[in-house]
Amino acid sequence: MRLSRFPLHTTKETPADAEVVSHQLMLRAGYIRKLGAGLYTWLPIGLRVLHKIEAIIREEMNRAGAVEVLMPSVHPAELWQESGRWQQMGEEMLRFKDRHQNDFAYGPTHEEVICHHFRQDFRSYRQLPVNFYQIQTKFRDERRPRFGVMRAREFIMKDAYSFHMDREDLAREYENMRQTYARIFTRLGVDFRIVQADSGNIGGSQSEEFHILAGSGEDLLAVSDSGSYAANVEAAACLPPQTPRPAPTQALEKVATPGQRTCEQVAKFLNVPLTGKVKLLVVKGADGGLVALALRGDHQLNEIKAAKHPLVASPLTFAAPEEVQRVFGCEVGYLGPVRCPIPVIADHAAAAIADFVCGANENDHHLRGVNWGRDCREPQVADLRMIVEGDPSPDGVGRIKFYRGIEGGHIFQLGRKYSAAMHLSVLDDKGQAVVPEMGCYGIGVTRLAAAVIEQSHDAAGMIWPDAIAPFRVILCPIGMDKSETVRVAVETLYAELVAAGVDVLLDDRGQRPGVMFADADLIGIPHRIVIGDKGLAQQQYEYKHRRAGKPEMIPATTAAVLEKLGT
RNA sequence: CGGGGUGUAGCUCAGCUUGGUAGAGCGCUUGCUUCGGGAGCAAGAGGUCGUAGGUUCGAAUCCUGUCACCCCGACCA
Numbered sequence: 001m002r003l004s005r006f007p008l009h010t011t012k013e014t015p016a017d018a019e020v021v022s023h024q025l026m027l028r029a030g031y032i033r034k035l036g037a038g039l040y041t042w043l044p045i046g047l048r049v050l051h052k053i054e055a056i057i058r059e060e061m062n063r064a065g066a067v068e069v070l071m072p073s074v075h076p077a078e079l080w081q082e083s084g085r086w087q088q089m090g091e092e093m094l095r096f097k098d099r100h101q102n103d104f105a106y107g108p109t110h111e112e113v114i115c116h117h118f119r120q121d122f123r124s125y126r127q128l129p130v131n132f133y134q135i136q137t138k139f140r141d142e143r144r145p146r147f148g149v150m151r152a153r154e155f156i157m158k159d160a161y162s163f164h165m166d167r168e169d170l171a172r173e174y175e176n177m178r179q180t181y182a183r184i185f186t187r188l189g190v191d192f193r194i195v196q197a198d199s200g201n202i203g204g205s206q207s208e209e210f211h212i213l214a215g216s217g218e219d220l221l222a223v224s225d226s227g228s229y230a231a232n233v234e235a236a237a238c239l240p241p242q243t244p245r246p247a248p249t250q251a252l253e254k255v256a257t258p259g260q261r262t263c264e265q266v267a268k269f270l271n272v273p274l275t276g277k278v279k280l281l282v283v284k285g286a287d288g289g290l291v292a293l294a295l296r297g298d299h300q301l302n303e304i305k306a307a308k309h310p311l312v313a314s315p316l317t318f319a320a321p322e323e324v325q326r327v328f329g330c331e332v333g334y335l336g337p338v339r340c341p342i343p344v345i346a347d348h349a350a351a352a353i354a355d356f357v358c359g360a361n362e363n364d365h366h367l368r369g370v371n372w373g374r375d376c377r378e379p380q381v382a383d384l385r386m387i388v389e390g391d392p393s394p395d396g397v398g399r400i401k402f403y404r405g406i407e408g409g410h411i412f413q414l415g416r417k418y419s420a421a422m423h424l425s426v427l428d429d430k431g432q433a434v435v436p437e438m439g440c441y442g443i444g445v446t447r448l449a450a451a452v453i454e455q456s457h458d459a460a461g462m463i464w465p466d467a468i469a470p471f472r473v474i475l476c477p478i479g480m481d482k483s484e485t486v487r488v489a490v491e492t493l494y495a496e497l498v499a500a501g502v503d504v505l506l507d508d509r510g511q512r513p514g515v516m517f518a519d520a521d522l523i524g525i526p527h528r529i530v531i532g533d534k535g536l537a538q539q540q541y542e543y544k545h546r547r548a549g550k551p552e553m554i555p556a557t558t559a560a561v562l563e564k565l566g567t
Numbered sequence: 568c569g570g571g572g573u574g575u576a577g578c579u580c581a582g583c584u585u586g587g588u589a590g591a592g593c594g595c596u597u598g599c600u601u602c603g604g605g606a607g608c609a610a611g612a613g614g615u616c617g618u619a620g621g622u623u624c625g626a627a628u629c630c631u632g633u634c635a636c637c638c639c640g641a642c643c644a
Contacts, residue, residue, distance in 0.1 A: 011594080262644065321644085
């Protein structure tokens with residue numbers, strides 16, 4: 001490609017409303033332009049990256065035996081009503097009516113649609129297993145789109161849906177996809193981790209996320225410092241304390257704590273460590289009443305764990321302050337398990353401390369020297385808290401360290417949640433109707449491009465891995481319009497590289513060297529060849545890898561260039 | 568959804584408090600010079616100041632509505 005014929009619009013200034021590096025660089029390098037909140041156009045150079053990512057995904061999905069389809073982005077409401085998600089999805093799903101006043105949604109995901117097609121054509125176990133995938137545009141009306149294409153509303157996703165006669169076969173395909181994803185992420189050249197995940201509102205049992213490690217990542221990952229354990233903090237189990245609860249040593253005592261509401265305030269006011277305080281959170285119970293969750297003062301509630309507890313309503317709903325006032329007779333800052341009017345579920349860690357401080361269920365008062373069993377009932381104990389750094393790894397190997405990650409892929413064993421709701425049925429080898437098991441597997445294609453930049457850039461711009469660079473090599477001729485020698489040399493090299501099948505960009509704009517170099521660095525082309533009279537006089541080109549500090553001279557031959565490209 | 572903020576040239580922004588002929592830098596066009604890390608000089612083109620209404624002799628500026636966009640929050644008592 002000749003740069004004189006290729007629209008590339010770079011800018012020196014960093015756009016004001018871009019926070020993360022990838023967003024800034026994509027705007028500055030002319031990869032994307034914003035159309036509206038969470039809506040981005042991919043300009044020619046950016047689209048080349050996207051296509052290369054898609055090509056790798058296609059190759060690996062095909063290799064893994066999946067088959068490509070393309071489903072509509074607009075879905076009739078009936079399908080979503082059938083699965084029940086028309087009601088469940090909420091504001092995130094964009095809905096609208098057609099000219100006949102029929103309801104439609106812009107698809108945020110495609111379980112319903114693929115299930116519909118499956119039941120049209122699949123009758124027999126002989127046709128299974130099958131794994132359909134597509135690379136397609138989705139729309140999710142995020143409450144707050146941000147970080148450019150990293151959390152956009154419209155985005156491109158590779159989604160796949162597999163169907164199986166039994167769980168064993170689903171587990172086999174899940175593992176197949178797991179390995180396929182690992183190959184895809186490896187080929188993309190990113191540093192990634194596979195972590196245990198919560199399956200969220202998509203449902204299902206086993207689920208793992210593929211995270212690209214990056215400081216700007218939105219997700220927090222709990223990773224063992226010496227073992228193989230890795231999980232999204234949302235899904236990380238916490239081990240119960242190893243040591244038994246100490247025996248009580250203090251007497252129960254009520255103390256005035258005027259105006260001290262938060263755990264931090266109370267701990268400081270009474271000069272006790274935060275770890276010696278128990279806090280109570282009041283949520284709606286599964287039976288419609290209220291339930292209190294007890295946590296150690298320094299711990300945070302893991303809402304997902306709490307919502308899964310049989311006594312707790314799902315989704316987790318906090319009691320309104322007025323409701324707490326009515327039931328406890330005090331404000332929320334002074335709650336405690338002693339003479340608590342509602343059932344208490346305590347986190348393992350909170351249940352394991354003695355002589356603790358907690359609210360007195362009376363405004364401006366707390367209790368100290370409180371002990372489970374002696375001063376209040378022994379609580380039900382459960383794992384309710386967020387894991388923290390330094391905790392023992394849940395698999396018993398090593399301690400937990402936190403990393404930030406960008407979720408680039410997510411694989412699920414859905415089971416029969418959708419296949420049952422959508423009334424799928426195939427006959428097995430005994431002629432019995434069976435509801436197939438489903439798996440689903442997603443990769444955020446547009447997000448991956450941003451994630452790679454987050455992980456691979458420097459002060460001058462992006463640094464693309466060869467596999468997905470918009471161009472592998474850029475040719476920068478110095479004084480092309482002045483020197484016939486340079487012009488002939490660069491045109492020859494360009495033609496031969498094109499003939500060799502190399503994605504080559506020729507900067508024939510006639511710009512000054514500084515402009516050419518700055519643009520080449522900004523758009524992140526991995527290899528750069530400079531052709532000038534000085535070098536040619538020595539029969540040499542100048543070669544520089546985007547990551548290298550200094551250029552080197554190589555023989556002025558196409559073969560030498562191809563060798564540098566590793567082709 | 569709650570709170571805060573911003574809409575002025577293609578881009579980044581100033582001007583608004585205190586109403587009086589629309590500004591800068593970057594980019595763009597032309598010419599000359601320059602030519603190995605975002606050149607210099609000169610001359611130009613380019614804006615119904617988001618939008619609707621109000622106040623006023625007069626509104627980018629003050630007031631009201633509205634739309635768009637951005638930020639923070641939306642569990643942790």
